[in-house]
Amino acid sequence: xxxxxxxxxxxxxxxxxxxxxxxxxxxxxxxxxxxxxxxxxxxxxxxxxxxxxxxxxxxxxxxxxxxxxxxxxxxxxxxxxxxxxxxxxxxxxxxxxxxxxxxxxxxxxxxxxxxxxxxxxxxxxxxxxxxxxxxxxxxxxxxxxxxxxxxxxxxxxxxxxxxxxxxxxxxxxxxxxxxxxxxxxxxxxxxxxxxxxxxxxxxxxxxxxxxxxxxxxxxxxxxxxxxxxxxxxxxxxxxxxxxxxxxxxxxxxxxxxxxxxxxxxxxxxxxxxxxxxxxxxxxxxxxxxxxxxxxxxxxxxxxxxxxxxxxxxxxxxxxxxxxxxxxxxxxxxxxxxxxxxxxxxxxxxxxxxxxxxxxxxxxxxxxxxxxxxxxxxxxxxxxxxxxxxxxxxxxxxxxxxxxxxxxxxxxxxxxxxxxxxxxxxxxxxxxxxxxxxxxx
Amino acid sequence: xxxxxxxxxxxxxxxxxxxxxxxxxxxxxxxxxxxxxxxxxxxxxxxxxxxxxxxxxxxxxxxxxxxxxxxxxxxxxxxxxxxxxxxxxxxxxxxxxxxxxxxxxxxxxxxxxxxxxxxxxxxxxxxxxxxxxxxxxxxxxxxxxxxxxxxxxxxxxxxxxxxxxxxxxxxxxxxxxxxxxxxxxxxxxxxxxxxxxxxxxxxxxxxxxxxxxxxxxxxxxxxxxxxxxxxxxxxxxxxxxxxxxx
Ligand SMILES: Nc1ncnc2c1ncn2[C@@H]1O[C@H](COP(=O)(O)OP(=O)(O)OP(=O)(O)O)[C@@H](O)[C@H]1O
Ligand SMILES: [Zn+2]
Numbered sequence: 001x002x003x004x005x006x007x008x009x010x011x012x013x014x015x016x017x018x019x020x021x022x023x024x025x026x027x028x029x030x031x032x033x034x035x036x037x038x039x040x041x042x043x044x045x046x047x048x049x050x051x052x053x054x055x056x057x058x059x060x061x062x063x064x065x066x067x068x069x070x071x072x073x074x075x076x077x078x079x080x081x082x083x084x085x086x087x088x089x090x091x092x093x094x095x096x097x098x099x100x101x102x103x104x105x106x107x108x109x110x111x112x113x114x115x116x117x118x119x120x121x122x123x124x125x126x127x128x129x130x131x132x133x134x135x136x137x138x139x140x141x142x143x144x145x146x147x148x149x150x151x152x153x154x155x156x157x158x159x160x161x162x163x164x165x166x167x168x169x170x171x172x173x174x175x176x177x178x179x180x181x182x183x184x185x186x187x188x189x190x191x192x193x194x195x196x197x198x199x200x201x202x203x204x205x206x207x208x209x210x211x212x213x214x215x216x217x218x219x220x221x222x223x224x225x226x227x228x229x230x231x232x233x234x235x236x237x238x239x240x241x242x243x244x245x246x247x248x249x250x251x252x253x254x255x256x257x258x259x260x261x262x263x264x265x266x267x268x269x270x271x272x273x274x275x276x277x278x279x280x281x282x283x284x285x286x287x288x289x290x291x292x293x294x295x296x297x298x299x300x301x302x303x304x305x306x307x308x309x310x311x312x313x314x315x316x317x318x319x320x321x322x323x324x325x326x327x328x329x330x331x332x333x334x335x336x337x338x339x340x341x342x343x344x345x346x347x348x349x350x351x352x353x354x355x356x357x358x359x360x361x362x363x364x365x366x367x368x369x370x371x372x373x374x375x376x377x378x379x380x381x382x383x384x385x386x387x388x389x390x391x392x393x394x395x396x397x398x399x400x401x402x403x404x405x406x407x408x409x410x411x412x413x414x415x416x417x418x419x420x421x422x423x424x425x426x427x428x429x430x431x432x433x434x435x436x437x438x439x440x
Numbered sequence: 441x442x443x444x445x446x447x448x449x450x451x452x453x454x455x456x457x458x459x460x461x462x463x464x465x466x467x468x469x470x471x472x473x474x475x476x477x478x479x480x481x482x483x484x485x486x487x488x489x490x491x492x493x494x495x496x497x498x499x500x501x502x503x504x505x506x507x508x509x510x511x512x513x514x515x516x517x518x519x520x521x522x523x524x525x526x527x528x529x530x531x532x533x534x535x536x537x538x539x540x541x542x543x544x545x546x547x548x549x550x551x552x553x554x555x556x557x558x559x560x561x562x563x564x565x566x567x568x569x570x571x572x573x574x575x576x577x578x579x580x581x582x583x584x585x586x587x588x589x590x591x592x593x594x595x596x597x598x599x600x601x602x603x604x605x606x607x608x609x610x611x612x613x614x615x616x617x618x619x620x621x622x623x624x625x626x627x628x629x630x631x632x633x634x635x636x637x638x639x640x641x642x643x644x645x646x647x648x649x650x651x652x653x654x655x656x657x658x659x660x661x662x663x664x665x666x667x668x669x670x671x672x673x674x675x676x677x678x679x680x681x682x683x684x685x686x
Contacts, residue, residue: 054671
């Protein structure tokens with residue numbers, strides 16, 4: 001039997017469970033294999049990833065690991081997980097079938113190339129939250145990804161749903177996939193060769209992805225990293241040995257390049273201070289050189305929900321902006337300054353401050369109503385504005401107890417609106433409450 | 441409306457073809473080359489559409505009586521632009537390979553060649569096609585080229601056809617794993633395409649696959665492509681039905 005690296009149209013491939021699929025088309029090709037469109041006898045379609053086994057140090061072990069991942073099941077819906085392996089024949093190539101990419105998703109690469117734009121800030125923040133969520137569920141299952149990069153996930157620009165693809169490098173914690181990853185997305189200690197990839201280094205890659213998602217550029221590529229040619233030596237220097245954040249607070253020597261990274265300052269300044277601070281922590285020298293004090297997935301989660309509830313429209317030009325809770329924000333579009341009358345201050349979560357500006361149409365989510373909720377999609381309250389006053393409409397399913405500074409209490413049922421006055425406290429039930437803080 | 445995202449700056453991944461258009465290539469072989477290039481360009485376009493790290497830019501030189509830049513004389517072009525302006529090559533004359541190496545050396549420079557790019561570049565792909573013995577002093581040209589730092593880190597690949605001198609092609613690539621040879625015109629088209637596409641993919645994507653040998657020089661991009669040609673190849677000798685050839 002021929003040792004076939006590549007499959008041809010109409011070729012039959014036997015799966016481990018005895019069923020066969022027929023190759024109908026080629027979908028794409030990567031560094032590790034080719035992906036074909038295949039069909040079952042039932043006409044059901046799948047994608048078949050077919051490996052270049054020459055790259056695998058131990059094909060049989062790789063095969064068994066994939067089998068185990070299949071048996072364990074996907075960490076969450078966000079993963080396009082392997083479904084079924086092809087039959088194993090020693091020395092011959094193999095692959096696995098998975099679902100085809102569903103409609104509506106665009107590769108992250110296309111967003112970076114500005115070929116696709118997110119349709120709203122909410123969709124964009126949702127995408128970030130979905131990525132953080134997916135990695136949390138992956139790590140909770142005891143896996144790490146090891147090769148998170150711009151080629152591994154797709155985003156739906158309308159709602160921010162995320163699809164994590166290319167899951168064959170996922171390995172149980174402590175094991176190595178044998179994949180080096182792209183230096184651009186790797187933790188500096190891995191680039192330097194000090195450490196093997198693990199969940200901790202995955203968290204770093206996550207921060208890089210989040211930065212590229214929001215700022216559009218790479219956090220370590222600034223004016224001093226602009227070498228005429230990228231060789232391993234420079235790659236090591238930029239991402240491993242001598243890394244410096246382009247928005248480092250102390251050292252500005254790697255600030256964005258004037259023309260190459262022209263829009264970086266505007267993109268950066270469009271983010272509220274608490275997001276910028278979190279990035280500064282993620283890419284501090286401490287984090288880059290010693291791997292210490294990095295924000296964790298749960299930190300990002302809380303920061304991002306806070307970001308989501310800061311989305312409002314500029315009252316002057318109507319553009320979507322992220323509004324600071326307690327400081328003026330300059331609209332990126334009309335350049336006018338906007339300041340919230342005050343904000344709601346919640347109990348912190350996982351040591352992250354939780355606030356939401358009191359500004360027309362600002363939204364609170366189920367997350368804000370229940371201290372154990374992770375739901376950032378279900379709107380539970382909205383800020384309303386009438387001449388001379390603000391109100392918070394209860395769109396949740398629980399009644400709220402409101403306490404005024406002088407000690408009076410009211411109950412607000414779902415559907416009712418509470419007028420917001422200085423220092424009054426709203427108890428949303430389920431362990432969550434917030435206080436109205438007036439600015440200035 | 442929301443704030444529009446900028447396009448991330450990409451490094452250039454130069455893909456440079458040196459094509460032998462001496463008289464002996466006339467007819468079917470050159471036809472195969474023309475079809476192969478036509479087929480390679482869309483693949484390069486689609487690689488560019490999906491790669492936020494690097495952007496492939498193309499130059500094409502022919503050599504016969506002399507070396508001539510058909511594409512990229514002043515500036516490397518996107519595969520899209522090349523594809524729009526591509527005209528079939530004609531064959532005539534000798535095999536001035538030494539002149540080709542010298543002309544290439546002149547261009548492989550940031551200050552006076554076509555390697556200038558604000559955001560920098562990654563290692564280029566140097567693709568050599570030949571079907572016969574050089575008729576000039578190839579050696580002197582190659583020696584100059586071998587001093588060029590871009591040549592040193594480049595992905596060097598070669599396809600020989602018919603009477604091509606294997607040893608010279610190997611001397612050019614410095615690696616026997618990236619020299620492929622064929623005597624068959626049908627196969628020539630597939631070989632060019634396979635070598636050009638694989639080397640461009642490896643060069644433009646950067647390898648996320650760990651080298652088999654941890655002591656291997658990570659900047660030996662030619663060896664990386666040699667591995668890829670070996671691991672991703674197969675069936676080059678089979679007469680593929682064009683229907684089946686995705
Ligand atoms: N489930 C799928 N449905 C449709 N197309 C797919 C699917 N999986 C992969 N593809 C296509 O195949 C291409 C290669 O797949 P993939 O990125 O998984 O390969 P790879 O060898 O792991 O690549 P890399 O070099 O990034 O490691 C993708 O870019 C995509 O276009
Ligand atoms: Zn405005």
